[in-house]
Amino acid sequence: MRRHLTALFYPSLTLYHPSSSIIPSISLPSPPISSPALTHSISSSSSSHGRSLSFSATATLQYSQSTIPSGGEKSNGIPMKDSKVLLKGMRYTELEKWVLSHGYRPAQALMLWxxxxxxxxxxxxxxxxxxxxxxLKSMLSKHAEFKVLHLKDMLTASDGTKKILFTFEDGLVIETVVIPCRRGRTTVCISSQVGCTMNCQFCYTGRMGLKRNLSAAEIVEQAVLARRLLSHEVGSITNVVFMGMGEPLHNIENVLKAADILVDEHGLHFSPRKVTISTSGLVPQIKRFLKESNCALAVSLNATTDEVRNWVMPINRKYNLELLLGTLREELSSKHNYKVLFEYVMLAGVNDGIEDAKRLIDLVQGIPCKINLISFNPHSGSLFKPTSEEKMIEFRNILAEAGCIVFLRLSRGDDQMAACGQLGKPGEIQAPLLKVPPKFQVALGGSV
Structure with missing residues (x-):
């Protein structure tokens, strides 16, 4: 899922700082991913009038890397494709060891890198x-693969945002977005999965279900090709956000590896603080990430009560607000000079009231953080509506007056479906929309 690009990276923002269970998405063709407390079943039937789908039975959400293939086999820990080594799937130490195993010197490995x-x-x-x-070049032509992505299309939005569509040999498609910024902080938003299993109700990508994880090579190559294809046009790409398709921490092994490659000082050399990994709130993986990576962390919060978050972000039924925020408060207490970014997509009549702002202030107490208020970007099938700019400013001011660091930004690239929550292309079979709680039916047009 393309989650909510950090306002720090965009020109169209305002900074103000005073002194239970989960209903899973459908995952095809992968084995079903289920949810720990709620039951959910799928049945489909055909008739002369077409196909009808009903969702009624049970399942359990398991965050296991083994059930979802990641696009690349391994031999002795080395990523392979058709008996060739995937060069962009290795950290430098792995690449150096592999080059040395073929009889070449460390200096030649560094030159290749x-x-x-x-x-x-x-x-x-x-x-x-x-x-x-x-x-060495002859050896590489026989035993190494340089590319895993194939350019399918590139779309340009009216504000200059670029949406790049990449294909794989298995026919699946991912989307990568480049957001130019006049202040020299151009950002590439990369995907970590094809589709997503989190089923966040405001996200178009979540409608797809999960097809598969991306390998480290497939993740890294998005950033490489963004620079290769667009640096001459948009200038230096300085920031990376893992906010494209997918839940990055659901694919944590490959995401951690890709992040290490992105920040290597002899290669792409992105600053760790300018590489941001976003999550919907997978608590065990958050703990691991904060221990193993120096990259930035963004957490999609999007609600101030469990009632609302259980609905708009079903992951909350497994890791609720108290557990999620308590974990961050504990883990960040020992992490020096580090702030988590809370992403908050504002949904009209759902999470944008004055009481929500006051609750948000209380929720983040004791957590070193910044808060990014994001305009909801409509898409087909969505029942939500964006909060007005005036109300977003009012919400921002309440937080800022309480001492919170707050960023406010409007959409980028939405006329090409390149904005937050708009990536992907759901198929005929889609993840289920959850029942709207009665108290919000009016705000969503009386939907049930």
């Missing part, structure tokens, strides 16, 4: 490895 990621080369084939040993 720099041509893959540094020196404005971003090599996509052996022919682009200028300066490398001829024998």
């Amino acid at each position: 720099k041509r893959l990621y540094g020196d404005n080369i971003w090599a996509y084939s052996v022919e682009e490895l200028e300066g490398l040993n001829k024998d």
